[in-house]
Amino acid sequence: MGGGGRWRAVQGGACALAMVASLAAGCRSRDRIVVGSKNFTESDLLGEIVAQQIERRTSLPVERRFHLGGTFVCHQAITSGGIDLYVEYTGTAYTAVLKHPPVADRDSVYRTVARDYARQFGLVWGKPFGFNNTFAITVRHRDAARYGLRRISDLVRLAPRWKAGFGYEFLERADGFRGLASVYGLRFASPPTAMDLGLTYRALADGKVDVIAGNSTDGQIEALDLVALEDDRHYFPPYEAAPVTRQSTIQQHPDIAAALDQLAGRLSDGEMRRLNALADVEHQDIATIARDWLRTSLP
C-alpha cells in the first residue's frame, strides 16, 4: 500500500490541475479546516484520525477531502489553499516533491523536508506519528521460526537456495532490489520473479516464492502469517508519516498544532499494520477505526 501508494501517488500529476482548481474554488472561506488524504487506505485512515483529533480538541468544524489523486494532487491542493493539511511521508516529500536522491538517515531527511517545506511552500511539518512505512523484506512466519530469521542479514546464507518474487516498483527503483542486493550481498537461487505487488503476498503465503518485498505497515503481513525482517544495515530510506499544515492556518488556529502534537509517536509499525488490516482485511469503516483508536490511545 505505502510503496505502491507512494508512487501511485506520484502518478496523479496529470489530473492535478483540474482538481486543484475545483478545490481552490470550493473552499475559500477560512472558518473551517479542510483535511485531505491520498488515494490509499493508510492515508485515508491517518486523514480521518487527524480530522477527528481536531474535532475533539478544538471547536473548529472539519471538512474532509479524502482519496485525492496522490502526492502531486495533495501538494498542489495544500500550496494553493484548497486544503489546510494532509498526512505526508518524509521519504516521498524528500524524493518526489523536493527531488533529492534517496538517503537512509531518518533525522536528516525529516530536518531537510521540514526546513525546505517551510522556506519554499509555507508549509509546516508536524511531529511524525512514529511508524515507518518503507519496503519490508518479508518471509513466512514458519520459515522465520525454523531458521531463526530476524534480520535481513540472517537471510544471506539461505538466499542461494531460496526464490524471490518482487513487484516491478521494487525491482526498478533506485532504493529497490539492486542496491539491497549489493549492500547485503544477497544472491538468490534464480533472478527474482517480477510480478504484481499484491500477488507477491499470495505467492509467498502459498509457498511459490520464499521472499518478497512488501510494505512494512501492510495489513496483509499479519493476516497471512508473514514476518517482516529488520533492515539491520539501514538500507531503505525512511517513510515516516507526519501531518503537513499550512503556516497561515496554524497562525490563525494555534490549537491545531497542539492537537496534532498529541498524536506524535503514538503509532508503531505494528499498530499501523493492525489498523490497516482492520480496514483492508476485515473491511471495517474507516471513521469507526479512527474513533476507536483515538478513544483507547488518547482518551
Added chain:
Amino acid sequence: MTLWAFYVRNSQEVLGLVGQHLYLVAISTGAAIVIGVPLGILLTRRPAWRGPVLGVANVFQTVPSLALFGFLIPLPFIGGIGARTAIVALVLYALLPIIRNTYEGVAGVDPAVREAGRGMGMTDWQLLTQVELPLGFGVILAGVRVATVVSVGTATIAAAIGAGGLGVYIFRGVAVVDDTLILAGALPAALMALTADGLLGVAARRFAWRAE
C-alpha cells in the same frame, strides 16, 4: 530517452519479450481453439447445455485478471507463478468468442441444406465435417479472430505473474512513472494485434472467395 533510442539500446530484451508475448498468445489461443471448437459443436448436439456452458465462459470474461491470478496461484498443476498460470487465464478469456461463434456457425447452417444432406444418407459425422463445418467456417474463424486480437492485448497482464511478455515494460513504466517504457510495451503489442487481425482477415477473405 526517445522510444527509438530505447529500442536500439535494448534490442535483445525487446525481441525476447516479443517472443514471449507471441508464445503466450499462440499457445493460449491454440488451446482455446482445441477446447472451444469441439465444445461449440457439442452445444449444437446438446442444446440444453448451451445456457450453462456459455454462462460459465461469460463469467470468466468478467473476472478481473489479478483476481483470477489470485485464485490460480494455490492450485496444483494449472496454478503457481509463471507462464503456465498466465496461459490458463488467457485460455479462459479466449474461450467465449470461440465457443459462441462455433455454435452460431454450425447451428446457423440452413436447415434445408442439412435436410438435403440427410436425404443423401449422410451420417451425423459426415454431415458435420462435409456440410456444417465448411459452411460455418467463416463464422468460426471470425470468433478465432476476435479471440486472438483480444489475447494479444490481454497477454500484457502475464507480466503480473512473472510470465514475461511485453507487459513487463508496461508494468515497469507504471511503477516508475516512465511514459517511454509504457509505450515501449504498448506499441509493439498494438502492432501485433493489428497484424494478427490483418492476417486472419486475409485468411477469412481467401476462404470466402473459395467458398463461392
